[in-house]
Amino acid sequence: MIRVAAVGDIHLGPDSRGLLRPAFATLGELADLLLLAGDLTRHGTPEEAVVVGEEAGGLPVPVIAVLGNHDYDAGGPDEVTRILTAHGVRVLERASTTVRVDGRLVGVAGTKGFGGGFAGRSGGEFGEPEMKAFVRHSRECADGLRAALDRLAEEGCDLRIALTHFAPVPDTLAGEPPEIFPFLGSYLLAEAIDGAGADLAVHGHAHLGTERGLTACGVRVRNVAQPVLGRAFAVYQLHAHGD
Protein backbone atom coordinates (compact mmCIF):
# COMPACT_ATOMS: atom_id res chain seq x y z
CA MET A 1 0.00 0.00 0.00
CA ILE A 2 1.36 3.40 -1.01
CA ARG A 3 -0.09 6.67 0.29
CA VAL A 4 0.21 9.52 -2.17
CA ALA A 5 -0.46 13.07 -0.97
CA ALA A 6 -1.15 15.62 -3.70
CA VAL A 7 -2.12 19.24 -4.19
CA GLY A 8 -1.83 21.82 -6.95
CA ASP A 9 -2.56 25.49 -7.48
CA ILE A 10 -1.29 26.61 -4.10
CA HIS A 11 -0.30 29.99 -5.65
CA LEU A 12 2.08 30.96 -2.87
CA GLY A 13 3.77 34.30 -2.47
CA PRO A 14 5.44 36.25 0.32
CA ASP A 15 2.02 37.08 1.79
CA SER A 16 1.18 33.38 2.23
CA ARG A 17 4.39 32.24 3.89
CA GLY A 18 3.58 29.62 6.54
CA LEU A 19 0.08 28.92 5.19
CA LEU A 20 0.67 25.26 4.33
CA ARG A 21 3.74 24.36 6.36
CA PRO A 22 1.82 23.19 9.46
CA ALA A 23 -0.23 20.78 7.31
CA PHE A 24 2.78 19.64 5.28
CA ALA A 25 4.65 18.96 8.53
CA THR A 26 2.08 16.20 9.30
CA LEU A 27 2.89 14.33 6.06
CA GLY A 28 5.26 11.90 7.74
CA GLU A 29 2.25 10.31 9.43
CA LEU A 30 -0.20 10.59 6.53
CA ALA A 31 1.67 9.80 3.31
CA ASP A 32 4.73 8.28 1.64
CA LEU A 33 5.27 11.06 -0.90
CA LEU A 34 3.88 14.47 -1.83
CA LEU A 35 3.02 15.51 -5.39
CA LEU A 36 2.71 19.19 -6.33
CA ALA A 37 0.65 19.64 -9.49
CA GLY A 38 1.86 23.05 -10.67
CA ASP A 39 0.85 26.70 -10.18
CA LEU A 40 2.90 26.73 -7.04
CA THR A 41 3.40 30.50 -7.34
CA ARG A 42 1.32 33.44 -8.59
CA HIS A 43 3.72 34.75 -11.23
CA GLY A 44 6.80 32.54 -11.02
CA THR A 45 9.12 35.12 -9.49
CA PRO A 46 12.20 33.99 -7.55
CA GLU A 47 10.74 35.50 -4.35
CA GLU A 48 7.61 33.40 -4.71
CA ALA A 49 9.61 30.29 -5.55
CA VAL A 50 11.61 30.71 -2.33
CA VAL A 51 8.35 30.69 -0.36
CA VAL A 52 7.33 27.44 -2.09
CA GLY A 53 10.73 25.96 -1.30
CA GLU A 54 10.41 26.94 2.34
CA GLU A 55 6.91 25.46 2.58
CA ALA A 56 7.66 22.20 0.75
CA GLY A 57 11.35 21.65 1.42
CA GLY A 58 12.83 19.51 4.17
CA LEU A 59 9.66 17.46 4.70
CA PRO A 60 9.76 13.91 6.03
CA VAL A 61 8.58 12.56 2.62
CA PRO A 62 9.93 13.01 -0.93
CA VAL A 63 8.34 15.97 -2.73
CA ILE A 64 7.86 15.76 -6.51
CA ALA A 65 6.52 18.68 -8.55
CA VAL A 66 5.66 19.93 -12.00
CA LEU A 67 5.33 23.62 -12.79
CA GLY A 68 2.13 25.27 -14.02
CA ASN A 69 1.37 28.18 -16.31
CA HIS A 70 1.57 30.69 -13.43
CA ASP A 71 5.10 29.50 -12.68
CA TYR A 72 6.09 30.53 -16.24
CA ASP A 73 4.48 33.99 -16.13
CA ALA A 74 7.58 35.97 -15.11
CA GLY A 75 9.59 34.24 -17.81
CA GLY A 76 11.93 32.31 -15.53
CA PRO A 77 10.71 28.74 -15.11
CA ASP A 78 14.29 27.47 -15.03
CA GLU A 79 15.05 29.74 -12.08
CA VAL A 80 11.88 28.53 -10.30
CA THR A 81 13.04 24.96 -10.90
CA ARG A 82 16.53 25.77 -9.64
CA ILE A 83 15.20 27.31 -6.42
CA LEU A 84 12.80 24.43 -5.75
CA THR A 85 15.52 21.89 -6.48
CA ALA A 86 17.85 23.66 -4.03
CA HIS A 87 15.14 23.14 -1.39
CA GLY A 88 15.02 19.41 -2.14
CA VAL A 89 11.94 19.36 -4.39
CA ARG A 90 12.25 17.12 -7.48
CA VAL A 91 10.85 19.12 -10.41
CA LEU A 92 9.82 17.08 -13.44
CA GLU A 93 9.33 18.27 -17.02
CA ARG A 94 8.96 15.40 -19.50
CA ALA A 95 10.97 13.43 -16.97
CA SER A 96 10.52 10.77 -14.32
CA THR A 97 11.73 9.88 -10.87
CA THR A 98 11.29 6.96 -8.50
CA VAL A 99 10.72 6.53 -4.80
CA ARG A 100 11.11 3.28 -2.87
CA VAL A 101 8.40 2.70 -0.28
CA ASP A 102 8.45 -0.47 1.84
CA GLY A 103 10.30 -2.33 -0.89
CA ARG A 104 7.95 -1.14 -3.64
CA LEU A 105 9.26 1.04 -6.43
CA VAL A 106 6.90 3.97 -7.15
CA GLY A 107 7.52 5.95 -10.33
CA VAL A 108 6.27 9.44 -11.11
CA ALA A 109 6.33 10.83 -14.65
CA GLY A 110 5.67 14.53 -14.98
CA THR A 111 5.06 17.36 -17.38
CA LYS A 112 3.31 20.70 -17.17
CA GLY A 113 1.22 19.67 -20.19
CA PHE A 114 -0.77 22.24 -22.11
CA GLY A 115 -4.17 22.98 -23.63
CA GLY A 116 -5.70 22.22 -26.99
CA GLY A 117 -8.94 20.58 -25.99
CA PHE A 118 -10.44 17.14 -25.91
CA ALA A 119 -11.16 14.53 -28.52
CA GLY A 120 -13.57 15.80 -31.14
CA ARG A 121 -13.34 19.38 -29.88
CA SER A 122 -9.64 20.13 -30.12
CA GLY A 123 -7.22 22.33 -31.96
CA GLY A 124 -4.96 20.91 -34.63
CA GLU A 125 -1.41 21.56 -35.78
CA PHE A 126 -2.65 23.44 -38.83
CA GLY A 127 -2.66 26.94 -40.27
CA GLU A 128 -0.81 29.85 -38.79
CA PRO A 129 2.57 29.33 -37.12
CA GLU A 130 1.10 30.52 -33.81
CA MET A 131 -1.59 27.84 -33.90
CA LYS A 132 0.91 25.18 -34.90
CA ALA A 133 3.21 26.21 -32.06
CA PHE A 134 0.34 26.05 -29.56
CA VAL A 135 -0.68 22.52 -30.48
CA ARG A 136 2.91 21.37 -31.00
CA HIS A 137 3.80 22.38 -27.43
CA SER A 138 0.87 20.32 -26.15
CA ARG A 139 1.93 17.33 -28.25
CA GLU A 140 5.56 17.57 -27.15
CA CYS A 141 4.52 17.63 -23.49
CA ALA A 142 2.32 14.55 -24.06
CA ASP A 143 5.06 12.74 -25.99
CA GLY A 144 7.50 13.46 -23.16
CA LEU A 145 5.02 12.16 -20.60
CA ARG A 146 4.53 8.95 -22.53
CA ALA A 147 8.27 8.39 -22.87
CA ALA A 148 8.74 9.01 -19.14
CA LEU A 149 5.97 6.52 -18.25
CA ASP A 150 7.48 3.95 -20.62
CA ARG A 151 10.86 4.45 -18.96
CA LEU A 152 9.34 3.80 -15.53
CA ALA A 153 7.87 0.53 -16.84
CA GLU A 154 11.30 -0.50 -18.09
CA GLU A 155 12.73 0.30 -14.67
CA GLY A 156 10.29 -2.19 -13.16
CA CYS A 157 8.11 0.17 -11.14
CA ASP A 158 5.37 -1.48 -9.09
CA LEU A 159 3.20 1.64 -9.41
CA ARG A 160 3.32 4.48 -11.92
CA ILE A 161 1.76 7.92 -11.52
CA ALA A 162 1.33 10.59 -14.19
CA LEU A 163 1.67 14.11 -12.77
CA THR A 164 0.59 17.10 -14.87
CA HIS A 165 -0.69 20.61 -14.35
CA PHE A 166 -3.11 20.70 -17.30
CA ALA A 167 -5.95 18.19 -17.34
CA PRO A 168 -5.85 14.98 -19.39
CA VAL A 169 -9.64 14.48 -19.37
CA PRO A 170 -12.71 16.72 -19.35
CA ASP A 171 -14.38 14.78 -16.50
CA THR A 172 -12.51 16.71 -13.84
CA LEU A 173 -13.34 20.06 -15.46
CA ALA A 174 -17.06 19.80 -14.67
CA GLY A 175 -17.94 23.13 -13.08
CA GLU A 176 -15.69 25.15 -15.36
CA PRO A 177 -17.29 26.99 -18.30
CA PRO A 178 -17.24 24.48 -21.20
CA GLU A 179 -16.04 27.24 -23.54
CA ILE A 180 -12.64 27.33 -21.80
CA PHE A 181 -12.01 23.56 -21.76
CA PRO A 182 -9.47 23.87 -24.63
CA PHE A 183 -7.39 26.12 -22.35
CA LEU A 184 -7.59 23.70 -19.44
CA GLY A 185 -6.21 20.52 -20.92
CA SER A 186 -5.63 18.20 -23.81
CA TYR A 187 -6.71 14.71 -24.79
CA LEU A 188 -3.10 14.16 -25.92
CA LEU A 189 -2.13 13.79 -22.25
CA ALA A 190 -4.80 11.10 -21.70
CA GLU A 191 -3.75 9.33 -24.89
CA ALA A 192 -0.17 9.24 -23.59
CA ILE A 193 -1.30 7.96 -20.18
CA ASP A 194 -3.49 5.26 -21.72
CA GLY A 195 -0.83 4.33 -24.25
CA ALA A 196 1.93 3.85 -21.69
CA GLY A 197 -0.29 2.79 -18.80
CA ALA A 198 -0.46 4.30 -15.32
CA ASP A 199 -2.06 3.58 -11.96
CA LEU A 200 -3.14 7.16 -11.28
CA ALA A 201 -3.12 10.51 -13.06
CA VAL A 202 -2.98 13.69 -10.98
CA HIS A 203 -3.46 17.22 -12.29
CA GLY A 204 -4.44 20.72 -11.19
CA HIS A 205 -5.27 23.94 -13.09
CA ALA A 206 -9.08 23.70 -12.94
CA HIS A 207 -10.03 25.53 -9.74
CA LEU A 208 -13.75 25.22 -10.39
CA GLY A 209 -13.67 21.62 -11.60
CA THR A 210 -14.31 18.39 -9.74
CA GLU A 211 -11.93 15.90 -8.14
CA ARG A 212 -12.64 12.58 -9.86
CA GLY A 213 -12.46 11.36 -13.43
CA LEU A 214 -11.31 8.48 -15.62
CA THR A 215 -9.42 8.17 -18.87
CA ALA A 216 -10.99 6.23 -21.74
CA CYS A 217 -8.92 3.18 -20.73
CA GLY A 218 -9.89 3.42 -17.08
CA VAL A 219 -6.95 5.17 -15.45
CA ARG A 220 -8.21 7.12 -12.45
CA VAL A 221 -7.72 10.87 -12.71
CA ARG A 222 -7.75 13.25 -9.75
CA ASN A 223 -7.93 17.04 -9.99
CA VAL A 224 -6.03 18.20 -6.91
CA ALA A 225 -6.34 21.96 -7.43
CA GLN A 226 -6.51 23.22 -3.87
CA PRO A 227 -9.83 25.06 -4.29
CA VAL A 228 -11.32 21.75 -5.46
CA LEU A 229 -9.93 19.78 -2.52
CA GLY A 230 -10.85 22.39 0.08
CA ARG A 231 -7.91 21.20 2.20
CA ALA A 232 -4.12 21.51 2.24
CA PHE A 233 -3.82 18.29 0.19
CA ALA A 234 -5.54 14.99 -0.56
CA VAL A 235 -4.23 11.50 0.17
CA TYR A 236 -4.79 8.56 -2.19
CA GLN A 237 -4.02 5.01 -1.16
CA LEU A 238 -2.72 2.85 -4.00
CA HIS A 239 -2.08 -0.87 -4.01
CA ALA A 240 0.78 -2.43 -5.94
CA HIS A 241 0.00 -5.49 -8.00
CA GLY A 242 0.17 -8.49 -5.68
CA ASP A 243 -0.59 -6.47 -2.52
Next chain:
Amino acid sequence: MSGADDTEYRLAHLRDRLADDEVGELGLRIELHGARVTVRGTVPNERRRAAVERIVNEALAGLTVHTDIALVDGRPPTGVEDLP
Protein backbone atom coordinates in the same frame (compact mmCIF):
# COMPACT_ATOMS: atom_id res chain seq x y z
CA MET B 1 -21.48 51.32 -29.71
CA SER B 2 -21.45 54.42 -27.52
CA GLY B 3 -20.11 52.65 -24.47
CA ALA B 4 -23.48 52.57 -22.76
CA ASP B 5 -23.56 48.76 -22.75
CA ASP B 6 -19.96 47.68 -22.57
CA THR B 7 -20.35 45.44 -19.51
CA GLU B 8 -19.16 42.24 -21.15
CA TYR B 9 -15.96 43.95 -22.31
CA ARG B 10 -15.41 45.33 -18.82
CA LEU B 11 -15.70 41.79 -17.44
CA ALA B 12 -13.16 40.51 -19.97
CA HIS B 13 -10.72 43.27 -19.03
CA LEU B 14 -11.32 42.58 -15.34
CA ARG B 15 -10.29 38.94 -15.88
CA ASP B 16 -7.09 40.10 -17.58
CA ARG B 17 -6.35 42.56 -14.80
CA LEU B 18 -6.87 39.98 -12.05
CA ALA B 19 -4.44 37.66 -13.81
CA ASP B 20 -1.78 40.34 -14.43
CA ASP B 21 -2.11 42.31 -11.24
CA GLU B 22 -0.63 41.66 -7.82
CA VAL B 23 -3.23 38.98 -7.11
CA GLY B 24 -2.48 36.73 -10.10
CA GLU B 25 -5.91 35.11 -9.93
CA LEU B 26 -7.17 33.26 -12.99
CA GLY B 27 -9.38 30.86 -11.06
CA LEU B 28 -12.29 33.13 -10.24
CA ARG B 29 -15.62 32.75 -11.99
CA ILE B 30 -17.00 36.12 -13.05
CA GLU B 31 -20.46 36.06 -14.59
CA LEU B 32 -23.10 38.45 -15.75
CA HIS B 33 -26.66 37.81 -14.56
CA GLY B 34 -28.89 40.37 -16.20
CA ALA B 35 -27.63 43.68 -14.83
CA ARG B 36 -25.71 42.08 -11.95
CA VAL B 37 -22.24 40.55 -11.77
CA THR B 38 -21.20 37.65 -9.53
CA VAL B 39 -17.59 36.87 -8.61
CA ARG B 40 -16.81 33.58 -6.88
CA GLY B 41 -13.85 31.36 -6.17
CA THR B 42 -11.17 30.61 -3.59
CA VAL B 43 -8.07 32.61 -2.68
CA PRO B 44 -5.23 31.84 -0.22
CA ASN B 45 -5.71 34.57 2.36
CA GLU B 46 -7.67 37.58 3.58
CA ARG B 47 -5.23 40.06 2.04
CA ARG B 48 -5.63 38.48 -1.42
CA ARG B 49 -9.44 38.49 -1.01
CA ALA B 50 -9.41 42.19 -0.09
CA ALA B 51 -7.21 42.93 -3.12
CA VAL B 52 -9.56 41.03 -5.43
CA GLU B 53 -12.58 42.83 -4.05
CA ARG B 54 -10.86 46.21 -4.42
CA ILE B 55 -9.92 45.52 -8.04
CA VAL B 56 -13.40 44.18 -8.84
CA ASN B 57 -15.05 47.24 -7.35
CA GLU B 58 -12.72 49.59 -9.21
CA ALA B 59 -13.16 47.83 -12.54
CA LEU B 60 -16.92 47.43 -12.25
CA ALA B 61 -17.77 50.76 -10.62
CA GLY B 62 -21.42 51.60 -11.21
CA LEU B 63 -22.51 47.96 -11.55
CA THR B 64 -24.16 45.82 -8.89
CA VAL B 65 -21.59 43.19 -7.89
CA HIS B 66 -22.05 40.19 -5.57
CA THR B 67 -18.88 38.44 -4.40
CA ASP B 68 -18.52 35.01 -2.77
CA ILE B 69 -14.79 34.48 -2.38
CA ALA B 70 -13.75 31.75 0.04
CA LEU B 71 -10.38 31.33 1.73
CA VAL B 72 -8.21 28.24 1.30
CA ASP B 73 -8.57 25.76 4.13
CA GLY B 74 -4.95 24.95 4.99
CA ARG B 75 -5.72 22.04 7.29
CA PRO B 76 -4.68 18.45 6.48
CA PRO B 77 -7.42 16.17 5.13
CA THR B 78 -9.52 14.19 7.55
CA GLY B 79 -9.72 11.12 5.33
CA VAL B 80 -7.91 9.06 2.72
CA GLU B 81 -9.35 7.86 -0.59
CA ASP B 82 -8.59 4.18 -1.12
CA LEU B 83 -8.04 3.28 -4.79
CA PRO B 84 -8.20 -0.52 -4.92
